Amino acid sequence: MxxxxxxxxxxxxxxxxxxxxxxxxxxxxxxxxxxxxxxxxxxxxxxxxxxxxxxxxxxxxxxxxxxxxxxxxxxxxxxxxxxxxxxxxxxxxxxxxxxxxxxxxxxxxxxxxxxxxxxxxxxxxxxxxxxxxxxxxxxxxxxxxxxxxxxxxxxxxxxxxxxxxxxxxxxxxxxxxxxxxxxxxxxxxxxxxxxxxxxxxxxxxxxxxxxxxxxxTGERPGKPVGHFWRPEDGACMSWLDVQPARSVVYVAFGSFTVFDRRQFQELALGLELTGRPFLWVVRPDIVHGDVHEYPDGFLDRVVASGNGGGRGKVVAWAPQQRVLAHPAVACFVSHCGWNSIMEGVRNGVPFVAWPYFADQFVNRAYICDIWRVGLPAVADKKSGMVTKEHLAGRVEEVMGDAGMRERIDMVVAHESVQxxxxxxxxxxxxxxxxxx
Structure with missing residues (x-):
């Protein structure tokens, strides 16, 4: 004012x-x-x-x-x-x-x-x-x-x-x-x-x-905005630098998504099952008590520590625009928030679409049905969960679909703002x- x-x-x-x-x-x-x-x-x-x-x-x-x-x-x-x-x-x-x-x-x-x-x-x-x-x-x-x-x-x-x-x-x-x-x-x-x-x-x-x-907004040098939890973990960028091109699964569910304990653990095991390097953003506010706890041995088996090792990395918050622009990132497992979609499309990264609430279901329709640049994560009818096998399979389908990457490259976003x-x-x- x-x-x-x-x-x-x-x-x-x-x-x-x-x-x-x-x-x-x-x-x-x-x-x-x-x-x-x-x-x-x-x-x-x-x-x-x-x-x-x-x-x-x-x-x-x-x-x-x-x-x-x-x-x-x-x-x-x-x-x-x-x-x-x-x-x-x-x-x-x-x-x-x-x-x-x-x-x-x-x-x-x-x-x-x-x-x-x-x-x-x-x-x-x-x-x-x-x-x-x-x-x-x-x-x-x-x-x-x-x-x-x-x-x-x-x-x-x-x-x-x-x-x-x-x-x-x-x-x-x-x-x-x-x-x-x-x-x-x-x-x-x-x-x-x-x-x-x-x-x-x-x-x-x-x-x-x-x-x-x-x-x-993530492109403002030195002035990241749009996150609420803590400073971005810039160390994940140096971790990405040593990963092969188009090999990493990036996983982020925004500011509001909360899984129950079973689904949180199934997600972790699904990332392990892919056998691929992954960068997973886990907000500190959702890991507490017995609600969000990792599967037994998960961190020791697959998550990189400060001393290296492991093929996965877990951070509290990430510089998402920079992450998605990194040549190592090949797939985005996303809650389908609109800002995340715009950043993914802008950088040519296809999606596994896993909406949580509100507008995210319509956004999934854009990803999977209109633009055809991703596949939906579908809950098992019996358990009500997205199973580890299903998630791992979806990641493989997305990363192996050359046509999907060609289609997302045709959704030209950056020219609009030039x-x-x-x-x-x-x-x-x-x-x-x-x-x-």
């Missing part, structure tokens, strides 16, 4: 509306979200409700007050002026779009997932009309549906609001989705972390969704619009 510049890095910290100095071009303003220091901000539903209740009035006050700062600051005539545009994360910030509407400034919703999932939320009235879901968002059928030809098949039970929390939580989330649909109807842009060639059918049907991606590319042009147009 803009605020008047201060001299030579001076800062002014406060509660509601406190200013934080960040140089001559960016000003940060602290706006409390209403949660306490011990509250769990991974509880997305609770966080969303608190932000709307506590942050919206303060941000509205900030916007209305910003016009008063047209006057000179310290007599140098260099005021920041009125806030021109609100750019808000759609998932937790649609209340900010409402604030923009009330205050008469332009607005843009940032959608970090696939355009197809955004389209499913914009299509809620049609889904209710066609009796795919009821007025509370619950699935009325088990039949898959398409919003239009060439878009991914979707399962009603896998729609984002039906995958998080209990019945009460899902109903609350669906109400937030409805509020979001109303908010984006009035906003000027929906900025999407995707690119036109990846989702051409979706962008054709929903022209208000503007692709500006892929946004690969000068002259569609995403580059869209972003330039957006900036020019908000400055006019």
């Amino acid at each position: 803009p605020s008047p510049p201060r001299r030579n890095g001076e800062t002014e910290n406060g509660g509601s509306g406190g200013k934080l100095g960040m140089g001559p071009l960016i000003r940060l303003v602290a706006v409390p979200d209403g949660m306490g220091p011990d509250d769990d901000r991974n509880n997305l539903l609770r966080l969303t409700v608190f932000m709307q209740e506590h942050m919206a009035p303060r941000v509205e006050e900030l916007i209305r007050r910003s016009g008063e700062e047209e006057a000179a600051v310290d007599g140098d005539g260099d005021g920041w002026g009125r806030i021109r545009c609100v750019v808000a994360d759609y998932d937790v910030g649609t209340w900010a779009l409402d604030v923009a509407s009330r205050t008469g400034v332009k607005s843009a919703a940032v959608w970090p997932a696939s355009a197809a999932v955004m389209a499913s939320q914009l299509s809620v009235p049609e889904l209710i009309r066609d009796k795919i879901i009821d007025a509370h968002g619950s699935a009325l059928t088990q039949e898959a549906f398409q919003l239009s030809p060439d878009m991914p098949m979707m399962q009603p039970a896998h729609l984002a609001w039906n995958c998080i929390g209990n019945d009460q939580g899902q109903e609350l989330l669906f109400s937030c989705v409805l509020a979001g649909v109303r908010a984006v109807d009035e906003c000027d842009y929906i900025l999407c972390n995707s690119f036109r060639d990846a989702e051409a059918a979706t962008f054709s049907r929903f022209p208000k969704i503007l692709p500006i991606g892929p946004l690969l 000068e002259g590319g569609c995403s580059h042009g869209n972003f330039d147009m957006f900036v020019e619009s908000i400055m006019s």
Whole structure:
């Protein structure tokens, strides 16, 4: 949020509306979200409700007050002026779009997932009309549906609001989705972390969704962002350097995925069964007690220690963009988070697709059915688990499929963000619009 510049890095910290100095071009303003220091901000539903209740009035006050700062600051005539545009994360910030509407400034919703999932939320009235879901968002059928030809098949039970929390939580989330649909109807842009060639059918049907991606934050030299657990383990890069080309299985399940004990151990044994080198990201928050423990002897048998040895490496967090760009990596066992998919596609690495919740099921459809650059991990009907034999077999199929690698090389992502590319042009147009 803009605020008047201060001299030579001076800062002014406060509660509601406190200013934080960040140089001559960016000003940060602290706006409390209403949660306490011990509250769990991974509880997305609770966080969303608190932000709307506590942050919206303060941000509205900030916007209305910003016009008063047209006057000179310290007599140098260099005021920041009125806030021109609100750019808000759609998932937790649609209340900010409402604030923009009330205050008469332009607005843009940032959608970090696939355009197809955004389209499913914009299509809620049609889904209710066609009796795919009821007025509370619950699935009325088990039949898959398409919003239009060439878009991914979707399962009603896998729609984002039906995958998080209990019945009460899902109903609350669906109400937030409805509020979001109303908010984006009035906003000027929906900025999407995707690119036109990846989702051409979706962008054709929903022209208000503007692709500006892929946004690969991991490429910022020395300034990795997007992870929450601890500093990235750069040692894994030197480990990759000594592995043969296209030999390593990279395994990462994002920030939220949690397996039960049996599935965690089956995954470990499946990686051992491949007989291939692997780099496995295991968040420290999920290895505790008897919930997530490695199979007996697993670490001693197959995991490289600080002294070397072993053909696998386990880290708490990895510089994923750099890992996927490494020539040693040949396969990505992924939870199908959209950022991970964009990074994998950008670097030409095929997938074993193992979604956990929400948009990840639609993303799997892109990987396996639309682009055909990966294979799904399928749970055994009897045990309900992805077995070690199945996982090892899928890895072998993916790594041995030359046609799959050729297809993923044809999904050209990086050209979109280069000068002259569609995403580059869209972003330039957006900036020019908000400055006019």
